[in-house]
Amino acid sequence: MVKAIQIGLGHWGFDWSKEVIPKVPSIEMVGYVDSNPEATERVKSELGVPDKLLFTNLEEAVKSSEAELAICTLRTEAHYPVAKRCLELGLSVLVEKPFASTIAQAKELVQLAKAQGRVLMVSQNYRFQPAPIAATELIGAQKFGPVNLVSIDFRRHAPSQGYRYWDMPDPLLADMSIHHFDLMRMVLNDNAKQVSCRTWNPPASPFGHHPIGVATLEFEKGTIVSYRGSWMSSGPVTPWAGEWTMDCSEGQIFWTSRDHFMGKAGPDRLSLQPRDGEASPVELQKLEFSDRQGTLATIARVIETGAVPARFSSGEDNLHSLALVQATILSASRGGDWVELAEILQ
Ligand SMILES: NC(=O)c1ccc[n+]([C@@H]2O[C@H](COP(=O)([O-])OP(=O)(O)OC[C@H]3O[C@@H](n4cnc5c(N)ncnc54)[C@H](O)[C@@H]3O)[C@@H](O)[C@H]2O)c1
The missing domain is CATH 3.40.50.720 (NAD(P)-binding Rossmann-like Domain)
Known part of the structure; x- marks a missing residue:
């Protein structure tokens, strides 16, 4: 204990x-x-x-x-x-x-x-969910070969769902996208090299800062991620982890996670679609401790045993996720110029 x-x-x-x-x-x-x-x-x-x-x-x-x-x-x-x-x-x-x-x-x-x-x-509770864990394993095993492109969409309409932090600086990049950035690093088992990002506040928005952003992220091994996040979307709501399409040379891995919305909590989903084939859902493993219970059970285990379990997001590891927040904010402040992660981490 x-x-x-x-x-x-x-x-x-x-x-x-x-x-x-x-x-x-x-x-x-x-x-x-x-x-x-x-x-x-x-x-x-x-x-x-x-x-x-x-x-x-x-x-x-x-x-x-x-x-x-x-x-x-x-x-x-x-x-x-x-x-x-x-x-x-x-x-x-x-x-x-x-x-x-x-x-x-x-x-x-x-x-x-x-x-x-x-x-x-x-x-980083989003790490402790069945779909991103399965995606990490599939990408690691090169299920469909090397990655061509990763596309991620996050959509919510903050005004209609009891959002409270209208004056928070960087409500998208610092508060929300940190989860998506951290998952990119986990699923690709890679760190970002450089990013380009634009953010904006649409007309009639109650936000004091920018709730919408579009970013391109280049990872060390060469993978490119195209990311779109919005707190001011009229489109269909995505699960909290967003909708991920991981396009690989022999097929696509599609997944979503944390489908909690307005009192409903749907299961994670992941499907595999070989090139020119049909998409088929994959049965996902149930975790003993998921989401925040997962992070808490993990640190308890590290303290008790000294072992470092999978998905342990140490402070040191997390510097790279926080750096993605800072890099995208800096790029957006420079009108979308590329920002090297090395500049942020130095
Ligand atoms: N992981 C997720 O999915 C997720 C979801 C929502 C919020 N969060 C995070 O949870 C955190 C807390 O958010 P919140 O909405 O509960 O904030 P909040 O403002 O409602 O609560 C903060 C509490 O901390 C107390 N406090 C502030 N300074 C203190 C101090 N020095 N000592 C003792 N108490 C102090 C305040 O009195 C307040 O009760 C944020 O970091 C937010 O990013 C994470």
Whole structure:
């Protein structure tokens, strides 16, 4: 069992407390922290957490428990200071995406975790889903030979689905596309070399920043990914991981994942279509711990055994996904000019 505290009990954080943490048996909760007492009160009244486990101060929570792990489910701007303090206090850290606001902050946290001998993981929950796992295996085994082109579409209409972050800078690239970028790296088993991106805010949009973007990404092994993401789409909604067409020399792999929308949760889907043949669905494996339960069970296992399981998104690994966010934002600010990932990671 890994003793853990959770910091950040807001909208998404409370969902972790209620729906995720209790379903991972290797975690024993020893504290819940939020600077806002209303948030800790909610954990008490709705989940029955006793007073002695509720804190408005991180130091006190760590002092009065024997926590080994901090589950940081705060807004992005609080990730760096809170994760840093947790590492300094000797805890391992699981932090929500996006890892940090800048690459410099993220690098500092990676170094600090190393110096402290602690585990630092970013909760890239989309990695722990059946379709991207199957796609990773199929691409790795060259099921249809080398990849010609990867096309990804993400479409949502934020105004009609209770979206709350109208003033968030880069609501697409930093908050949403980070999942897609991280999945590209996982499924292709490769890192990006350079990107070109344009973003914009369409007329009548309630967003303060750009909710639509189009990017071309070139990976180290030469694969080109064409990516289109939109929070202001009137088209059919895609699952959260987007719709992926991986066109290879002998056929296409099509997949989607995290089909949760308006209270419905559909299964992941993956189909194979040989060139000039029919598409046929592939039966996908069920995971013991999927999505956020997957990231939490994984860090618990790393802490307990020291083994590094598949899909472990360490802070160090995640620098490359965060760099894709920064590179696409920089390219968009330069009107779509190519940006080398090396420029961002240096
Ligand atoms: N992985 C996913 O699929 C997914 C989906 C939604 C949100 N998220 C991520 O979840 C994170 C949290 O989002 P949210 O909507 O819950 O935010 P939120 O604003 O609703 O909640 C943040 C909470 O943190 C508390 N807080 C802030 N600073 C603090 C500090 N220093 N110490 C203690 N508490 C502090 C606030 O009081 C608040 O209760 C974000 O990083 C977001 O990107 C991930």
